[in-house]
Amino acid sequence: EGLHKTCRDTSKPYLHTKDVHRTEVPDEKVPWSASFPDYKPKDYTDPKSKGKDWADPDIDDSDFHPKWNSIDGKIDRKSHIGEYDIVDGRPQNPLGRTGLKGRGTLGKWGPNHAADPIVTRWKRDDNDKKVTSEASGKPILQFVAILRGDVKQWAIPGGMVDPGEAVSATLRREFSEEAANSIKKTPEQRKELEKSIETLFQHGTEVYKGYVDDPRNTDNSWMETVAVNFHDENDSTVGGLELEAGDDASDVHWKDIASEMELYASHVSMLKTVGELHNAHW
Numbered sequence: 001e002g003l004h005k006t007c008r009d010t011s012k013p014y015l016h017t018k019d020v021h022r023t024e025v026p027d028e029k030v031p032w033s034a035s036f037p038d039y040k041p042k043d044y045t046d047p048k049s050k051g052k053d054w055a056d057p058d059i060d061d062s063d064f065h066p067k068w069n070s071i072d073g074k075i076d077r078k079s080h081i082g083e084y085d086i087v088d089g090r091p092q093n094p095l096g097r098t099g100l101k102g103r104g105t106l107g108k109w110g111p112n113h114a115a116d117p118i119v120t121r122w123k124r125d126d127n128d129k130k131v132t133s134e135a136s137g138k139p140i141l142q143f144v145a146i147l148r149g150d151v152k153q154w155a156i157p158g159g160m161v162d163p164g165e166a167v168s169a170t171l172r173r174e175f176s177e178e179a180a181n182s183i184k185k186t187p188e189q190r191k192e193l194e195k196s197i198e199t200l201f202q203h204g205t206e207v208y209k210g211y212v213d214d215p216r217n218t219d220n221s222w223m224e225t226v227a228v229n230f231h232d233e234n235d236s237t238v239g240g241l242e243l244e245a246g247d248d249a250s251d252v253h254w255k256d257i258a259s260e261m262e263l264y265a266s267h268v269s270m271l272k273t274v275g276e277l278h279n280a281h282w
């Protein structure tokens with residue numbers, strides 16, 4: 001999992017703000033075990049998120065009694081990477097300092113669980129022949145990428161696991177919403193879509209489970225995900241699927257997988273594993 005970087009970026013203000021800046025955290029000061037007496041980061045919780053049904057109350061709200069490191073009613077407050085510490089009443093980011101305290105724009109204190117569907121196929125030419133990279137001599141894999149509306153970066157069409165929702169359902173739902181615009185379809189079209197996505201999503205391979213170096217992370221709130229690869233070897237299941245960006249995605253396309261790709265958060269490392277899995281060009 002290494003050192004988080006994206007969530008220490010001080011080059012721009014925190015998401016959706018003009019004047020919330022992270023404190024600079026040098027690499028060697030990231031671990032909580034490193035002494036950093038001058039560390040006094042800003043405490044920021046997006047005011048627009050307060051009172052929303054997807055958001056936790058303020059940490060010091062007297063009616064808020066979260067069960068840390070547990071399944072708390074319908075909310076999963078367990079981390080994929082083990083027990084996290086509670087310091088001064090707040091969950092502490094297991095990867096270390098981020099330069100910002102509070103809940104930021106995330107919904108939950110502690111881990112925020114997402115699921116990332118990585119849908120892949122082989123790149124093919126007009127004669128349906130697999131296209132090989134000249135550099136590596138290996139076939140080129142493509143995945144369904146969406147352009148995130150919030151930060152305008154290409155990403156896996158992932159999303160948050162709803163309270164009580166099974167990860168397998170989140171994977172299908174988020175792919176349908178963001179890459180096939182299921183929300184705007186008629187009930188009949190949606191049924192059709194659900195059928196083909198169900199076929200495609202029958203056999204998945206988990207490629208990652210753990211922390212995500214997401215730009216929204218803070219010292220007290222962070223993203224975690226389960227990334228699952230659904231591969232269409234013969235272009236038989238996704239071939240007929242029409243991609244259409246929806247919900248918080250503003251564009252969608254098949255993107256060639258390669259090491260020089262630039263993607264949101266730590267998505268590149270998840271795709272590297274997918275490339276290795278299929279012995280594809282990287």
Ligand code: RP5
Nearest residue numbers: 114158159160212214223225
């Ligand atoms: C990332 O944010 C996860 O890997 C996932 O792709 C995404 C979930 O958040 P939203 O897309 O719901 O904002 O950390």
Ligand code: MG
Nearest residue numbers: 158159174247
């Ligand atoms: Mg979504």
Ligand code: MG
Nearest residue numbers: 157158159248
């Ligand atoms: Mg999303």
